[in-house]
Amino acid sequence: MATLKHINSKNADYGAAEQYLLFEHDEFTMKPVLDETGRLIPREDYRLSTLNCGGEDFAVACMRANLRYGKNQRREDVKSHHYIISFDPRDGPDNGLTVDRAQALGEQFCKEHFPGHQALVCTHPDGHNHSGNIHVHIVINSLRIEEVPFLPYMDRPADTKAGCKHRCTNAALRYFKSEVMEMCHREGLYQIDLLNGSKNRVTDREYWAQKKGQAALDKQNAPMIAGGITPRQTKFETNKEKLRQTIRAALSAATSFENFSSLLLREGVAVKESRGRLSYLTPDRTKPITARKLGDDFDRAAVLAVLEQNAQRGVTVRSIPQPQPYAAKDADGVQRLVDIEQKMAEGKGKGYEHWAKIHNIKQMAKTLNVYQQYGFTSPEQLEAAFDTAYEEMRQTSG
Template sequence: MHIVINSLRIEEVPFLPYMDRPADTKVGCKHRCTDAALRYFKSEVMEMCHREGLYQIDLLNGSKNRVTDREYWAQKKGQAALDKQNAPMIADSITPRQTKFETNKEKLRQTLRKALATAASFDEFSSLLLQEGVTVKESRGRLSYLTPDRTKPITARKLGDDFDRAAVFAVLEQNAARAAEAPARSPDPPRTIKDRLQVARAEIAAPKQDGVQRLVDIEQKMAEGKGRGYERWAKIHNLKQAAKTLSVYQQYGFTSPEQLEAAVDTAYQKMRQTSGELKALETKLQGKKKLQRQVLAYAQTKAARDGLRAQKSEKARAAYRQAHESDFIIADAAARYFKAHGITKLPARKALQAEIEQLISEKDGLYNTYHEQKQRFKELQTVKRNIDQILRRDEPHRRKEQSHER
C-alpha cells in the first residue's frame, strides 16, 4: 500500500481537518506534509480498506508483527515447497511431522515471546535468549537481535512493535510487579503434558494459511461427468484433507462429534457478537464523521457570518446576505444539524479528528478480530462437514462387517 502525494495542488479543495491555514486549500500552493496530514491520510486509507472488505493492519498505531514483503513471499514459497515434500507421505496416509512452514523471523518472534512470558528483568530476558542462541543488543535506545545463523542483527522495527525497547521493558515491569505481588511458594514443578497441550491448542486457534479444505464427493462428481484424471486428483485431495481434518480434530482436543458441533455453535455466536459490535462502532464513526463535515462547513462560513454582524442597517444586512447566499445556506444547514442533535458547543476540530482516528483504530482491531473469528468458524465448520462425510462413508463398511459377523 502506497500513499502518493503531489507536491502542488492542481485544484482548489475544501478545508479538511488536517489543514490549519487558508493557503492549504488554494490551487497552485505547495502541499505541507505534516504529521496531522499523514495521520489523516492513513485513517482514510484504513476506512477505504474496511469499506472494500479488505484485511487491514492498524496504520495509526503500528503493527505488533511486522511482516515485510520479502518475508511474506519467503513464507509462501516455503509453504509450497513443504506441501510438495509432504504430498507423498499424505498419499500413503502418513501424517507429516511439519505441515506449516515458518520463516526464521517468525521463529525468532516465538523465541522472544517465550522469553518475555517468564522474564522479570532485562538481564533475565537476555539470559533466556542466550540459552536459545539469540543475543540481544541495545544501541541508542533501540533493541536488535542476533541469531546464530546471521552475522547482522535483526532490528526490532523489522519484527514488530511488540519487540521494541518500550514494549519489552513494559512487559518486564508487569512480570516483575506480578512476581512481587504473588505470595511466596515452592518452585513450580515441570510443566505437564496437559499444560503443553493447552498452549498448543491456543496456537492452533490462530488463523492458518494452510487451512483444511472440504472433501470432494467423488461419486457425485463422477455422476456429473468428471473423468478419470479428476477422480485421481480427488482421491489424493481427499487423503490430504482427511489427514488435516483428523489432525485438527485431535489438536483441538475433541473427543466426540457433539463436542465439535458445540464448538462450531460457540464460534458462530462469537462471530455474530463481534459483527454486532462492529456495526455499532461503524454507526458511531459515521455520526462523528458527519459531525466533522458540518463543523468544517460551518467554520468555512465564519468570514461571511462575521461580515453580516458588521453591517449596520437591516437593508445592508439583507443585501449582504443575498450577496453571500451560498455561505449562509451552508451555515443554516449546519446550525439546523447542531440543533437537531442537541449540540450547543462545537467540539474542537483537532479533538474531533483525534476521536475519529481512535474510533478507526478500534474498528480496525475489531475488524481483524472478526476476521480471525470468521476464519476459525469456517475451519471448524469445514472440519465438521468432513467428519460427517467420513462417518457417512464408513457407515456402509461397518454395516457390511456386522452382517458378515452375524
C-alpha cells in the first residue's frame, strides 16, 4: 500500500535536506544523532542520486540557480519540495521490491513529473518505525531551470517556463497520488486507494503525538514492569483517537441524529452541523474538530447511513414477538435529577453540563405530568396520599 506524502520547506540551507538523507536523525527531534566523538553517524544503507545538477552538489546547484533567476531570496519563499513515496513492507518478500528497484522507480517518477527541476532522489530500506517499508525521498528545488512541456497537473502557462516555481496544488497532489497508484499497479506492488480518503485520517501531527506519548508511557511503566507490577495503561491514545471511540460507541447505540447527539452530550461531546458538515467539540477545546480531520467514518453522510441501518435493525428486532415474563419498565419514566454541581466538581466539561441541564428540565416536566395525571393539586395532598398508602400497607402486612 504505497503512500505519497508532500512537505514544502522554507529552509534556505539546501544541504540540510541532504544531511537528513545521509545521516541518522532522532525520530522525535529530527536532530542529527552523534557518536561518542561528536561526529555524525552515517545511515547504514541508502541509494542517492541527483538530477539536473550539472555534476555539482545539489545544494550548490540550487543556490546558483536561485541567484541566476533572482528567486527564493526571501525568508517566506518556499525553497524546496519534499515528496516521500513509502511502499508496503510486504512488497519486499512478496513482490521482490529491493532498494535498487525502488531507487529506479523514484528516479523515473521524478523525471516524468518534475522535469526541469534540480532534484535529489534517495531511497532508504526502512522507516523510523522499523516496519521494513522501503521508501523514496524526492527533494526538488522549487525553482524550475528549464522550460518543460505542459503536464496534466499544470493549470497555467507559467508552470512550464524556466525561472518560475513549482506549485503543489490540491489538484497536483491528487494527480501525483493517482500516478503512484498507477506505478504500483504496473509494477505489481501492493496499493490502496489514495484518492478517496480513509476511515481513520491520522495527520502527521497526530501520528507523532501518539509516538511521543507511547514513548513517555513506556518510560513511565518501565519501573513498574521491572518490579513485577502490571501497569494499568500500556497503550497511549491521542485525544482524537479517544474522540473516535466515543463517537463510534454513540453511533452503535443510536437510531436517530437527535439520539446520537444526546449520547455524545452525555460524554461531554457536542456535535454541530454547518453547511452539511459535522464537527465535534470536546470539553477540553474551544474550537471543534471537523469530521474531515477524524476520517470518512465521521462525516455527515457516513453517520446518517449508520443511523439509518441502526433504525432498520431496530424495527426488525421490535417486530419479532418476545416473551415478557414481567412488565417492562416504561422508557419514558421519570428519572432522578443530576446533581450538576457535584458532577462539575468531578471534572465533567461544558458539554456534560449542557446535557445535564436539558435532562433535568425534561425530568421536571415528566414529574409534573405524572403529578397532574394522578389528580394531585398540592404537595400536601401528595404527602397525605403517601401516608395513607403506607398505613394501608402496614395493616395489610399485619
